[in-house]
Amino acid sequence: GIQVEQSPPDLILQEGANSTLRCNFSDSVNNLQWFHQNPWGQLINLFYIPSGTKQNGRLSATTVATERYSLLYISSSQTTDSGVYFCAVLYGNKLVFGAGTILRVKS
Amino acid sequence: GAGVSQTPSNKVTEKGKYVELRCDPISGHTALYWYRQSLGQGPEFLIYFQGTGAADDSGLPNDRFFAVRPEGSVSTLKIQRTERGDSAVYLCASSRSGNQNEQFFGPGTRLTVL
Numbered sequence: 001g002i003q004v005e006q007s008p009p010d011l012i013l014q015e016g017a018n019s020t021l022r023c024n025f026s027d028s029v030n031n032l033q034w035f036h037q038n039p040w041g042q043l044i045n046l047f048y049i050p051s052g053t054k055q056n057g058r059l060s061a062t063t064v065a066t067e068r069y070s071l072l073y074i075s076s077s078q079t080t081d082s083g084v085y086f087c088a089v090l091y092g093n094k095l096v097f098g099a100g101t102i103l104r105v106k107s
Numbered sequence: 108g109a110g111v112s113q114t115p116s117n118k119v120t121e122k123g124k125y126v127e128l129r130c131d132p133i134s135g136h137t138a139l140y141w142y143r144q145s146l147g148q149g150p151e152f153l154i155y156f157q158g159t160g161a162a163d164d165s166g167l168p169n170d171r172f173f174a175v176r177p178e179g180s181v182s183t184l185k186i187q188r189t190e191r192g193d194s195a196v197y198l199c200a201s202s203r204s205g206n207q208n209e210q211f212f213g214p215g216t217r218l219t220v221l
Contacts (some may be wrong), residue, residue, distance in 0.1 A: 086150075
């Protein structure tokens with residue numbers, strides 16, 4: 001099956017700093033989503049991005065499907081950005097998730 | 108509008124018991140998915156419904172797990188003879204139609220098997 005790898009596994013930032021999270025996948029996919037899982041476990045949709053670049057406030061994402069990777073950019077990080085960030089690719093009928101990046105933003 | 112809802116939010120049961128977990132998808136979404144998330148890992152696919160039928164149940168771990176969606180809306184995940192290894196958060200998601208659309212997740216049911 002497809003492999004989805006996220007890096008880095010852990011990231012600690014000072015409030016206000018910028019960061020880039022990466023998602024690599026091993027096969028062609030139909031689509032890609034980025035999620036933020038908050039401390040209560042809720043998966044919050046950030047981006048639905050099969051290709052190209054999208055921006056939403058301080059967050060933006062870029063997917064280069066032909067090279068099998070996606071990037072999530074977080075600018076001017078805030079403590080509320082803390083949590084786990086998941087990349088998930090649509091492979092056949094299902095989303096296949098990476099192991100996530102644990103982000104901690106310190107004030 | 109209302110998102111995906113799941114009940115109960117928490118379920119504690121004893122080994123060997125039967126449990127049912129319920130998912131109410133976003134109104135109008137024809138596709139429904141169940142995933143399972145163990146501690147420290149990403150969610151893993153269990154089953155996908157398109158309408159009333161299970162279009163892909165390849166992720167169900169064994170025959171103790173079964174899911175239904177009789178009217179094409181609410182779905183129930185049923186686990187027989189629960190084992191301690193079944194303890195996890197069970198997540199439900201829905202999407203507008205088919206399998207190409209963005210999936211939206213519910214808050215999950217945390218199942219603990221003692």
